[in-house]
Amino acid sequence: MTVLEQRGAYHPSPPPAWRPRTDPAPLLPDAEPHRVLGTDAARGADPALMRRLYGELVRGRRYNAQATALTKQGRLAVYPSSTGQEACEVAAALVLEDRDWLFPSYRDTLAAVARGLDPVQALTLLRGDWHTGYDPREHRVAPLSTPLATQLPHAVGLAHAARLKGDDVVALALVGDGGTSEGDFHEALNFAAVWQAPVVFLVQNNGFAISVPLAKQTAAPSLAHKAVGYGMPGRLVDGNDALAVHEVLADAVRRAREGGGPTLVEAVTYRLDAHTNADDATRYRAADEVEAWRAHDPITLLEQELTARSLLDEAGIEAARADAEAMAADLRARMNEDPPLDPMDLFAHVYAEPTPQLREQREQLRAELAAEREGA
Amino acid sequence: MTVLEQRGAYHPSPPPAWRPRTDPAPLLPDAEPHRVLGTDAARGADPALMRRLYGELVRGRRYNAQATALTKQGRLAVYPSSTGQEACEVAAALVLEDRDWLFPSYRDTLAAVARGLDPVQALTLLRGDWHTGYDPREHRVAPLSTPLATQLPHAVGLAHAARLKGDDVVALALVGDGGTSEGDFHEALNFAAVWQAPVVFLVQNNGFAISVPLAKQTAAPSLAHKAVGYGMPGRLVDGNDALAVHEVLADAVRRAREGGGPTLVEAVTYRLDAHTNADDATRYRAADEVEAWRAHDPITLLEQELTARSLLDEAGIEAARADAEAMAADLRARMNEDPPLDPMDLFAHVYAEPTPQLREQREQLRAELAAEREGA
Amino acid sequence: MTTVALKPATMAQALTRAMRDAMAADPTVHVLGEDVGTLGGVFRVTDGLAAEFGEDRCTDTPLAEAGILGTAVGMAMYGLRPVVEMQFDAFAYPAFEQLVSHVAKTRNRTRGAMPLPITVRVPYGGGIGGVEHHSDSSEAYYMATPGLHVVTPATVADAYGLLRAAIASDDPVVVLEPKRLYWSKDSWNPEEPAAVEPLGRAVVRRSGRSATLITYGPSLPVCLEAAEAARAEGWDLEVVDLRSLVPFDDETVCASVRRTGRAVVVHESAGFGGPGGEIAARVGERCFHHLEAPVLRVAGFDIPYPPPMLERHHLPGVDRILDAVGRLQWEAEG
């Protein structure tokens, strides 16, 4: 029996015998976002995981600050910060096995970095020396996707292909609240559910798509409720609770790996910085809204839990900060060097073999550069 | 306060105070498709409406047969029959006020005809003498849409525009089960819900998208469940029960007119004929499936109710048939005449004013035709 | 007529002003798109419109380009004049089916009964250091779609005039706005009624006798600069700014080329399959016996738009234009 045949034959029945194809009840998200930190459930959590998450959150926050600073020094063309959303970024990275794939959007360099990518490589797109700075297959991290939601069908196709090959691979795809409005979101989720592909969709609902607030984006009870319409479970989670995000994603990844099909997870979080360094967020939101969210900071939440349980002390906090500083210093130093550039690269990868037309154009540029050098 | 401001300001709240934007419970469709015929509820139904529906169903069935016959005689380029789906087509047409708008797909010429369009005009696209045979504004019937689901955002935009102008107009858009997989379906429903546009979406789930059965199209509990993800109510109805379809649509239209926003209605029905005259349905479905659905024929269902309640007798049935025959005879006669054709029309309507390039090309064709006439 | 002092303004400001004036003059004009309302657009081109005309007239939509253009079609069907903003060139692609299969064809489909007066504003082209997908030159796609008008301003005054004309047109118009000219400044008098240009007219921006540079939008300033530099080489270049790609102004273009006998088409869009092919072919067909040399093209390379740090090598610059002019077989002349 083929993979696709497993879903069972189609037995249509006239309305007198109508029955739903799937029981909708288990697909519906809970009324409240899932939370672990600050609840009894946190007591059962694995201390090693909590410390790991904490360390990455602190690094992540520092990484965001450093990258933003690099835009001011002209070392990055643009930076969309994930400050405030580190719990989602980090949990998404940590929940995956090495063989799994991550499909980030343009905002998710942090997830790629937390997965182990060299930050300089992860930032290549935003630095502007090339479009992607790493080999996606080496790291199982797809290129950062700028066209919104277009990476979601890629994740579905890859997960489906892995399943067809009998590989035990899960794809996790990230998308924003705004991205859920795109047709590609819809098509991807539908394909995933029909094919029962091992894929997890994580929507980081950070309240805004640039300036557009969620209320202008959707009238749904929650974004997680969209899952029902595809016949997959929808899960709602506090996106600033790193443990909760990790738990919900781990469940979804396990389910996918076991052949249970896709899950849609909505993480409710907030973008504390502006859309990018080029954006002025004061044009569309009030300072007190931002302040309210600062009081629900993902790092503080985890730090409180860890210190309350004596899993972290001042020295541990200091060590995490020092580690983050070292990462930032290294990043700063390396980003302050000009990347090697070769204009001939423009022609090298358009096709496996350059067309005759591209060969002509390459020679033209070569001659121009030679003339430039002579002139200089 | 503007129309769009009515939806209320955005008051985001951190997860501790999270609450759903909409209560999902009332949005969920019932577990069973709504039915009236054969139930106690039918007794309360308006006899005049029932008779009207009956007459139109009989005409509709005859219309489908006639149009299919015309393809065999080369009088239509192609015909996608709605045989078996007449209850949906007819109810959609009858539920609307004159000022309302209908947005049909390529399969829905019958809905346009039941709304009052001349069948010859409605069939222009399929006859092949032009793309649209009527003035959409005169009849408030949008052009038949061939690219699937693309008409849905049009319906939303029109309904929204009417509301902005303060007009009491509802748009009803038709789409197939296959069409629900398209990105445009998603985007249209989302816009409709966010804007609270007065629009009703009627999905005719006839079990197939050409050869592809519903199980390969979606894993959702029902297509009506897709509504929840947009924050609009989803309604499930027996699409072969003309009274039930009319009732559910009438509720949705009323709700839209009163400012309550959009509704998604899934009508469960069946395409008794092949996809079009050019299709061979035996390649993908068994005869017994078709037979099972024939036993749930929309005309029979209504006829049984009417005769049981003595609202219809043999003479009435005869009269309906005769009326349908007359319509078919007239259609046949008029379709057997060649439509007037003017090749110069190719250039007449591309722009308000032909471009200089089109003027040149028009003269070229004029000269060619003159030469052809001379040669002949 | 009173004399009005000319005030310097940017192209972005002229575009804003065009929408404002159109909205004030005609209550059926509606602006919609991503971030066009509260934020005033990522380029601030719709700045102030929501404040002045309300959210119903200048609307932040959900993030879905096919939905934006598709609902605009419905709004136009009901008699409104939607002005749609696509945030960047490459983000108009999701709306391609709505554009090609409906926006471009509905008038024709309905024998003129249902024209669609929709304006689609697309910030386009490179040179602003944008990352991938923010610098595409997509004009070839629109030019190849019968039923659309396609215009692109290169000056502040034209930005106002062409956008006003587009909004006033009963047919759909794609207005390609050169991003890198958004902040170009010019003295310009918006009270001047002549500021509303008719669609479909090219203009000679610089007269010359040696050869014609045919260009538009973002490449106009580069061509004018090249023409200045060419004087040192003894070439007196004429520069034609097309302004309208559809309809195409054969008359102005051919009159120039017949005069000069030589032509180079310049644009930053990829050369192969780009607008220059059509333009060079038309000139070749119509001016064959006046040509002293083949019509040459200077265009972007046939590659995906490069990353910011390499874009200068891709964009046609003065040197590349002069190089092409130098290949116009001058020796064969005398």
Add this chain to the structure above:
Amino acid sequence: MTTVALKPATMAQALTRAMRDAMAADPTVHVLGEDVGTLGGVFRVTDGLAAEFGEDRCTDTPLAEAGILGTAVGMAMYGLRPVVEMQFDAFAYPAFEQLVSHVAKTRNRTRGAMPLPITVRVPYGGGIGGVEHHSDSSEAYYMATPGLHVVTPATVADAYGLLRAAIASDDPVVVLEPKRLYWSKDSWNPEEPAAVEPLGRAVVRRSGRSATLITYGPSLPVCLEAAEAARAEGWDLEVVDLRSLVPFDDETVCASVRRTGRAVVVHESAGFGGPGGEIAARVGERCFHHLEAPVLRVAGFDIPYPPPMLERHHLPGVDRILDAVGRLQWEAEG
């Protein structure tokens, strides 16, 4: 080598055979699209593949073209070779963003680390009496997109050869299949290894001395017919079948035009902004001093594709081609 009897087959059959052979030879080849499985496609081009290779290898997808192409991208990222069928030309438009922003660019984006060996089959063009949206010639869109190969067969043997080559290519190839030639028949030997054509080579289908008709796909038979008819007028026409629009075979085309000194480009796609502009411009640039007359174009009109009853007036036919040949300034010759 044994002699194999040539068997007549239709172009549709050759395409089916190409996929079957590719699937048998390479387990990573997967076919997906609307109705490609159980039904075998609305044109029956995938007939039998699901039965032979199973539903996992030839898959009926949900009805969503961006989803189809988007999932194909993901499959290719994992090492498969997806062959995607778009049901009709105009129904490929919803996938435009995936095609332009991902399929065409991913190899380049990743410096060659992640090539996408995707074949996109698009039945295209008119002449089959199809209602609106079923007869578009969309090749200009694909040609203007760097990173795509674009091929279009005009013969049964090329249908097999080009599709095999497309599937074998490590780069994305758009295979434009001329619908109205699906049922054209030819004797053809699929066992012949030479049947796999390399991409990017044009071929001279008919030699002649007077002028060159440059064409491809659905217009090839029309051009060959025109060439026959031209003999009566004393013209001996050469006919070049491009086969590959990207890459473009300048060599074969220019060699022919340099020989004949005159050229007409023929295609049914709309003329303005269509492939003919690029082709005529290239020939003009490269063969200028060999040309006795301007390169002319015979193309579809610049209009939305007409309804079935009027399409014959739109499609370039023998008379329109001969008329253009007649305008090649023969008097200027002697």
